[in-house]
């Protein structure tokens with residue numbers, strides 16, 4: 567029974583990794599930094615496995631020899647034996663230091679290679695960690711061309727991207743296992759990391775530093791796509807929110823602007839200008855809700871708006887007691903924001 571349960575979980579994990587939607591693995595590098603970390607991981611695994619085999623073999627050898635020739639009481643203090651034991655300890659110590667030195671050098675070489683990918687980035691993205699979501703802003707010298715979204719990053723395949731990191735509250739950690747190692751976001755301290763995806767795909771990123779109650783529900787999706795698809799995506803993100811034309815969605819826009827939503831969220835070209843929560847201008851186009859907690863479907867969206875505290879206890883968003891008609895209208899409007 568128990569075995570079957572474990573087999574089912576293993577099968578589910580394997581299946582979710584195959585779908586690609588939930589792809590999160592440091593052992594399947596899709597970029598140069600993750601590639602070198604992956605190489606270092608295999609080097610360390612190989613060395614550790616080698617050391618383990620040698621130690622266990624030596625232990626078994628000694629046990630067998632002792633069984634064949636048990637020690638006589640007067641033999642234990644012989645000078646010969648003591649000298650031999652000393653030699654073995656010195657050699658083993660020297661080999662251990664040598665092995666650790668090799669690992670240290672490999673580690674330094676990999677760390678050096680990770681610091682910078684190019685002289686200038688093709689794209690600069692500012693990522694701010696909040697309890698418990700990611701604010702994402704695409705920098706541009708022309709303010710109208712800046713793009714703001716949440717919990718999702720799109721980037722063109724094969725291009726070096728500079729990610730500037732900062733925290734709004736506590737320490738978080740930005741980690742896209744398929745692309746690069748971890749980088750901590752420390753309040754009051756700006757830091758940066760580079761990523762480059764050489765393979766199209768959707769890579770899941772998980773906050774890697776315990777940051778409070780909902781640390782586990784603080785994910786971000788990195789979508790790596792061919793240049794033309796990326797250009798189309800960012801052009802769409804730069805447009806203001808669509809104006810609704812059916813009655814339900816028009817009513818939903820009214821609910822958003824007159825209700826408490828507008829105090830915390832921004833939807834460009836509407837009265838909603840809040841800066842506390844995620845920007846919702848193109849929320850309908852996103853993969854997930856509540857930082858990777860729920861799939862982005864109208865049903866989950868309605869549940870999230872009505873009662874976020876049951877889904878993500880402690881999150882900043884309060885429950886909303888809307889009438890069923892208002893809730894349906896609001897969801898219809900938000901779903902049009904693609």
Ligand code: CUA
Nearest residue numbers: 738773777781
């Ligand atoms: Cu943010 Cu853990």
